[in-house]
Amino acid sequence: MLEKIQSLCKTHKITLTQLERELGFGRGALYKWTKSFPTADNLQKVADFFKVSTDYLLGISPFTNAKEAGCSIRVAGMKAALDSPQNKKLIWDAARINIDSGFWFKDSTRKYIESLLKKEAFTDVEYYDLSLFVVWELILPPDFRENTPVVFVLWGQSITFYLDYWSIPKLTIEDKESKIFYKEGLDDVNGEVSDEYTLSEFTDRPTRYLATERVEEQDALTGSYEPETIAAHHDGEEWTDEELAEIERFKEFVRSKKRDK
Numbered sequence: 001m002l003e004k005i006q007s008l009c010k011t012h013k014i015t016l017t018q019l020e021r022e023l024g025f026g027r028g029a030l031y032k033w034t035k036s037f038p039t040a041d042n043l044q045k046v047a048d049f050f051k052v053s054t055d056y057l058l059g060i061s062p063f064t065n066a067k068e069a070g071c072s073i074r075v076a077g078m079k080a081a082l083d084s085p086q087n088k089k090l091i092w093d094a095a096r097i098n099i100d101s102g103f104w105f106k107d108s109t110r111k112y113i114e115s116l117l118k119k120e121a122f123t124d125v126e127y128y129d130l131s132l133f134v135v136w137e138l139i140l141p142p143d144f145r146e147n148t149p150v151v152f153v154l155w156g157q158s159i160t161f162y163l164d165y166w167s168i169p170k171l172t173i174e175d176k177e178s179k180i181f182y183k184e185g186l187d188d189v190n191g192e193v194s195d196e197y198t199l200s201e202f203t204d205r206p207t208r209y210l211a212t213e214r215v216e217e218q219d220a221l222t223g224s225y226e227p228e229t230i231a232a233h234h235d236g237e238e239w240t241d242e243e244l245a246e247i248e249r250f251k252e253f254v255r256s257k258k259r260d261k
Helices: 002-011 016-023 040-050 054-058 066-082 085-101 107-116 124-134 241-260
Strands: 137-139 150-153 158-161
Touching: 002 016, 002 054, 016 040, 040 054, 066 085, 066 124, 066 137, 066 150, 066 158, 085 107, 085 124, 085 158, 107 124
Parallel strands: none
Antiparallel strands: 137 150, 150 158
């Protein structure tokens, strides 16, 4: 733990003594953490100062914070998925559905993804954007120290893969770098009209689902999930099955945003 703190101090151009002074610790207090465990409150103070997670300081997670985890895993996962012809087809099909539907995304975003589908190689930001565009649910392991897979849930399908979380490149992609935008004026599930959102607002702090939570629902051969039955009426209006599915997907995005606040 002390080595991580020393490394963070070096990055932020601050000495251990200065850090102790900033946090109100006694001189040499951090060195004592090599022999005795710090209080949860003091550990949190160090994490907050550097804007990292306590999991990172404790060696539970290789990622400094949830945003870095989400960006790194999405990019590495999309690279791994596109290496498989079968998974690449699933991703391309999911992208095409969202491009053609025009339900959530601004026209500029749909044209941008359309252009990506014609490319042979992507930048890290483009891998990230493609993931945001097609992945409806990112299922992460509860503990990065375990050999547990990541799951990308797409339209009626899922892609399961393993990553070496500790060795994949660590990335943080800022909102201004992304070109994924919702249409303006989409209704929230509570009836509130939203402003334009970047999709990363829904995924900055990815929810840490257990990768085994939906195993019973998953088809062992295809990796697909049985769709839930959706009522033929929604808020008193007539909708097609495809439109109802789109509405439910949008609701799940909004629920994810609420969970992540």
